[in-house]
Amino acid sequence: xxxxxxxxxxxxxxxxxxxQIQLDNExxxxxxxxxxxxxxxxxxxxxxxxxxxxxxxxxxxxxxEISAIEAFWDTARILNKSDKAEQLxxxxxxxxxxxxxxxxxxxxxxxxxxxxQIRNETDKDNIDSDEWENNVIRSILAFRKNPxxxxxxxxxxxxxxxxGNQKSDELKENAAKIKSGIVSTLAAMEACEQAGFEVxxxxxxxxxxxxxxxxxxxxxxxxxxxxxxxxxxxxDMRDFYFDLAEITPKMADPYSENSDERDAHKILTTTxxxxxxxxxxxxxxxxxxxxxxxxxxxxxxxxxxxxxPPGFVKGFGEYMDEEFGGSR
Numbered sequence: 441x442x443x444x445x446x447x448x449x450x451x452x453x454x455x456x457x458x459x460q461i462q463l464d465n466e467x468x469x470x471x472x473x474x475x476x477x478x479x480x481x482x483x484x485x486x487x488x489x490x491x492x493x494x495x496x497x498x499x500x501x502x503x504x505e506i507s508a509i510e511a512f513w514d515t516a517r518i519l520n521k522s523d524k525a526e527q528l529x530x531x532x533x534x535x536x537x538x539x540x541x542x543x544x545x546x547x548x549x550x551x552x553x554x555x556x557q558i559r560n561e562t563d564k565d566n567i568d569s570d571e572w573e574n575n576v577i578r579s580i581l582a583f584r585k586n587p588x589x590x591x592x593x594x595x596x597x598x599x600x601x602x603x604g605n606q607k608s609d610e611l612k613e614n615a616a617k618i619k620s621g622i623v624s625t626l627a628a629m630e631a632c633e634q635a636g637f638e639v640x641x642x643x644x645x646x647x648x649x650x651x652x653x654x655x656x657x658x659x660x661x662x663x664x665x666x667x668x669x670x671x672x673x674x675x676d677m678r679d680f681y682f683d684l685a686e687i688t689p690k691m692a693d694p695y696s697e698n699s700d701e702r703d704a705h706k707i708l709t710t711t712x713x714x715x716x717x718x719x720x721x722x723x724x725x726x727x728x729x730x731x732x733x734x735x736x737x738x739x740x741x742x743x744x745x746x747x748x749p750p751g752f753v754k755g756f757g758e759y760m761d762e763e764f765g766g767s768r
Contacts, residue, residue, distance in 0.1 A: 450502070451586070451588060451589065453500065453502070453505065454502075454504070454505060454508070454583070454589055455588050455589060457496070457500055457505055457508065457509070458508075458589065458591055458592045458595070460496065461496070461508075461509070461512055461592075461595070462595055464492055464496070465512075465599060468485060468488055468489065468492070469485070469602075471484075471488075472484045472485045472488070480606045482516065482603075482606050482607075485516055485603075486516035486517050486520060489513040489514070489515075489516050489517070490513065490514075490517060492509075492513045493509055493510055493513045493514070496509045496513075497509055503578075504578065504579070504582045507574075507575040507578040507579050507582075508575075508579040508582075508583070508592060510572070510575045511572065511575035511576040511578075511579045511596065512579075512596055512599070514572045514575070515572075515596075515599065515600055515603055516603055518568075518569050518572045518618070519603055519604065519607070519614065519615055519618070521565050521568065521569055522569070522611075522614040522615070522617075522618060523607075523611050523614060524565065525562065525565060525566075525614075526611075526614060528558050528561060528562055528565075529562075531554075531558060532555060532558045532559075535547070535551050535554060535555055536555075539551065563648060563649055566647075566648035566649070567644045567645055567647075567648040567649065568644075569648070570644040570645075570647040570648040571644040573618075573621070573622060573647070574641050574643075574644060574647070576596070576622055577622065577625065577626060577629075577641055578641065579592065579593075579596070580593050580596075580626060581626075581629075597619075600615070600619065601615075601619075603615070604616070604619075616675065620673040620674075620675045621671070621673050623673065624671050624672070624673030624674075624729035625653050625654065625671045625673075625729075627680075627729050628653075628654075628669065628671045628682070628727045628729055629654055631682065631727075631748065631752070631753060631756050632656045632669070632760075634748070634753040634757075635753055635756050635757035635760055636658055636757060637656035637657065637658045637665075637760070638656065638657055638658060639654055639655075639656055640654060640655045640656075640657070641653075641654050642654050642655060642668075646710060649706070650706045650707065650709070650710040651670050651703040651706045651707050652668045652669065652670060652707055652710060652711075652724075653669055653670055653671045654669050654671075655667065655668050655669065656669060660764070664720055665723075665760075665764045666718070666720060666721075666722050666723070667722060667723040667724060667725055667764075668707055668710065668711045668714075668722060668723075668724045668725075669724075669725050669726075669727055670687075670703065670707055670724075670725075670726050670727070671726075671727050671728075671729060672726065672727075672728045672729070673729050674728060674729065674730045674731070675731070680730065680731040680748075680749070681730050681731070681749075681752075682727055682728065682729055682730070682756065683726075683727075683728035683730070684725060684726070684727055684728075684756075684759055685725065685726045686723060686724070686725055686763055687704050687707055687708060687724040687725060687726060689708060691704040692704035692705035692707075692708050693705060694706075700726075704724075707724045708724060711723070711724050723763065723764070725763070
């Protein structure tokens with residue numbers, strides 16, 4: 441699993457890149473809004489934003505810089521993919537519902553073929569979206585604690601919200617879900633780091649298909665603690681807190697109608713594979729993050745850093761110590 445970048449990058453170059461992104465984006469917004477009707481041409485913005493990726497990458501080569509460029513300019517395309525995902529999901533449910541309504545008749549060969557195509561297309565799109573999400577997370581991790589560079593974080597979310605607001609009311613919810621997922625993952629990653637773990641973002645396939653958001657590891661004497669983490673974000677809570685649970689075989693069922701049980705099976709199957717490769721036991725956890733939206737996006741407050749309640753990280757660390765079999 442890949443690690444967030446730790447090397448020093450050229451601060452001057454990145455500061456210039458952030459300025460360039462803002463100038464280019466402001467020009468693009470002006471170009472795609474009809475001066476007479478004030479209507480925003482989302483399709484044109486998305487197309488020209490893709491062209492900006494190759495244009496700006498000509499002048500920058502550092503992995504952090506590339507992640508920042510692709511994260512920013514890919515946003516519109518990814519929001520479009522989230523709309524497409526809703527349509528595919530609705531069609532899949534329609535096919536299943538039709539068969540169930542007819543006294544649970546067997547699926548026809550055509551239905552089975554279409555359902556398989558939907559699953560394959562969904563997996564492919566999810567991997568693409570998770571590559572983008574990893575770029576967002578890498579950029580924010582690299583920039584948010586640097587006073588000169590954290591402006592990127594604020595501007596990224598400002599543009600994300602503006603693009604989301606161009607959607608219909610129904611599709612705005614998709615943008616809110618994406619944002620909640622990223623913010624919740626960042627909150628969980630920071631809590632793990634403050635509790636003494638190193639954190640690694642999961643490769644896109646492990647994220648999209650195997651349902652792992654990131655892994656944590658630490659050396660504890662002669663023992664190495666490693667775990668795979670899946671994060672679920674909940675936006676309906678005002679208070680900021682975590683629910684944690686170790687994922688066990690009793691929670692897993694690949695054929696269940698419950699998505700959590702299907703996810704648990706995928707996560708445990710993947711951790712078992714990695715455990716054999718590393719010759720080290722791996723655990724798996726769910727971290728449910730409630731109310732994590734505000735701490736990361738308030739301009740002028742935290743710029744993407746989380747201020748956990750007093751005793752929060754200590755309690756979180758003690759829970760993880762207990763799950764791994766004792767204190768550090």
